[in-house]
Amino acid sequence: MKTTQVQLASTPEGTPTEDNFSLVEVELPSLGESEVLCETQYLSLDPYMRSQISGRHLSGAVNPGQGMSGETIARVLESRSEAFAEGDLVRVMGGWQTHSIHAATEVAPVPSGDVPASYFLSALGMPGLTAYAGLIWQAKPQAGETVLIPAATGGVGAVAGQLAKSHGCRVIGIAGGAEKCRIATEELGYDACIDRLAGDVGEQLDALSPDGVDVFFDLVGGELLHQVSQRLKVGARVILCGMIAEYNAKERMPGPPPALWIIARATVYGLVVYDFESRRQEFVDAVAPLIDAGTLLVPEDMVEGLANAPALFCRLMRGENRGKAVVKVA
C-alpha cells in the first residue's frame, strides 16, 4: 500500500513558495494490531504550519525530507481496532497525504449529520475551538463591547467575529484588501472592517472606534499588537493566539511596552488550543446550532487534489485565501 504525500523539500527563507515542497510516493508499513488505515478526504491548511517548518512550533518541527503534518478528515479503509469499522468517517492528524496509518487511540469519530464533514476542520474543528476558547472562555465579551479581529475572514477570525456578533458586541475586523473587507461586513456580519492595505491601521481604528477596543483577538503580533495596545479601553482583554507577523522572520519580535497594558488595566491571555481539547464537546454543542440556524457561516477556500496543497498554503501565507484553507483530497 502506497501513500502520496507532500514533503518539505527545503526550509523557506521568508514567505514560502511551491518550490519548498515536493510530491512523493511512499510505501506504508503493514497495518498493526489496534491500528486503522485511513484515506484522507479533507486536509486542513493552517498558519501554524509556518512555525512548524521553522522548527518553532509547540507541536514539533517538520524538517526537509519529512512529510508535512496537518489535521484531516478521513475514511477508514481497514481497521484492526474494535473502535472503528471500515467506512467510518474520522478526524486525525493524517498529514498532507492520501493515506495514513494510525493507532486507534489517535483517531476521533466525526459525528454524522447534515453538516459538511470539512466543517470539522474549520468552524467545528481546531480553528473554531481556538476562536471559542479565546473569545468566549478567556475574553468573556459583554454585549456592547468593541471586539477587534484581525485576519477577519480566515479560519479562526471568521468564527471569532461571528461569535462576538452573536454575543451582542460591536465587531471590527481587519483584513487585507477590499474584497475580504466586503466579505467580512456583507457576509459575516462585521460592523466594520479595516483594510490593512489601504492605510495606517491605527488611524483607521481611531476613526471607527475613538474610545478604543475592549477585546483584541490577536492573530498577528508585531506592529499590529503594538498599535492596538495603544488603543485599549480600561479593562481590556488581549488574547495572544498567533503571530502571523513573525512567521517569516528569523527572530522573535519584542512585544509592546508593558506600560500600555498597565494603563489599560488589561488582562492578557496566552492561548494554546490543545489545552481546551477536553472541552471540545461543549464548544461543538454551542456552535453547531449556530451553523444549523444559518447564524454562523463557514467560508471555506477549498481546492481539489493533494498536488494543489502547496499552492494553497502559499496563498494562505501571502494572506490571499478567502476563508478557511481546505484541500479536498479523495
Next chain:
Amino acid sequence: MKTTQVQLASTPEGTPTEDNFSLVEVELPSLGESEVLCETQYLSLDPYMRSQISGRHLSGAVNPGQGMSGETIARVLESRSEAFAEGDLVRVMGGWQTHSIHAATEVAPVPSGDVPASYFLSALGMPGLTAYAGLIWQAKPQAGETVLIPAATGGVGAVAGQLAKSHGCRVIGIAGGAEKCRIATEELGYDACIDRLAGDVGEQLDALSPDGVDVFFDLVGGELLHQVSQRLKVGARVILCGMIAEYNAKERMPGPPPALWIIARATVYGLVVYDFESRRQEFVDAVAPLIDAGTLLVPEDMVEGLANAPALFCRLMRGENRGKAVVKVA
C-alpha cells in the same frame, strides 16, 4: 499660615540627585468651608514619583516649580468640616510639605490602634494594597507554587513576599546586594533571594528553580521581565505593576516577545492600585491581623525632617533603601 515644601527644581535626566529639588516656604490660603488644615506627620516616598516627575504617570505630572506630591499621615490642626475634629489622625495626599489644606472629602481617617501610624503608608497603605491586589486578587497563588518577587525588601515587595509565604508558596526574592538578600531570607522569610548585583539573574533563577516560576510580581520591567518570561511554568501569572527599569529612560522599553507568554499559557495582568480603593477595608482586615501576630513584618527606612526627603528619595531611586521609604516630618 505658611507651609514648608519640597518642590521639583529641575526635571532629572537619568537618576535624580538632590539638586533636582529645593526647599521652599509657601503661604497657604485661608481655610475654606468644609476644608481641613493638616500637619504632616509622615510622608511616603515611592518609586512611582519618578514617573510623575517625568510626566508619565497616570496620576499626573509634577513640573519644575511645583511641589512634589505624595501620600501622608497628618494631624488635623483646624477643621471646618463636621467629618473631622482637631487632633484627628488622617491619611491624605498632602505632598512633600509640613502643612496642607484639603477638602474633607479628600481626607480619610486613620483607624486608632496599636499599629504605628506610618504603617498606613506602607503595609496597611498603598504599597500593601498594591501587593495584596496583585498577588491575592489577581495572581491567586496556590500552596506549593513558586512566586518570584523583585525589589524584595521594598514597600510593595516585602508585603507581597510575606503574603505569598503565608499562602504556602515557595517565595524567591530578587534584591540588590548581599545585605538586602540577608534581610529577605533571614527577616522576611523568603525561601531564597537572588542578588541581582552578583551575577546573571536568569542563571541564578535557573539554579534555584529549574522548573520555572508560577507567579511573577513584576515591579521592574525591561530585561528582567524578558528573562523571567523565558522561565514561566505553564499556567503562570504575571502581574505588571511597576517599571523601575525604565524610570530613568526617555522612552518606553519594548516588552518580551508575546510568544513566550503563549508558550507558558500565561495570564498577564496590568495592575493600577487606584482601581482597588473600594476594597481597601477587605485588605486591611486581612493584613492587620498578620501584623498584630508578628507574621508580617513591616521594614521601614525612615528619616527625620522634610529637608531629608530628597536624599531618601534619591537613595530609593538608586535602590539603596532598606524597606519602605518614609519621612517623619512633624
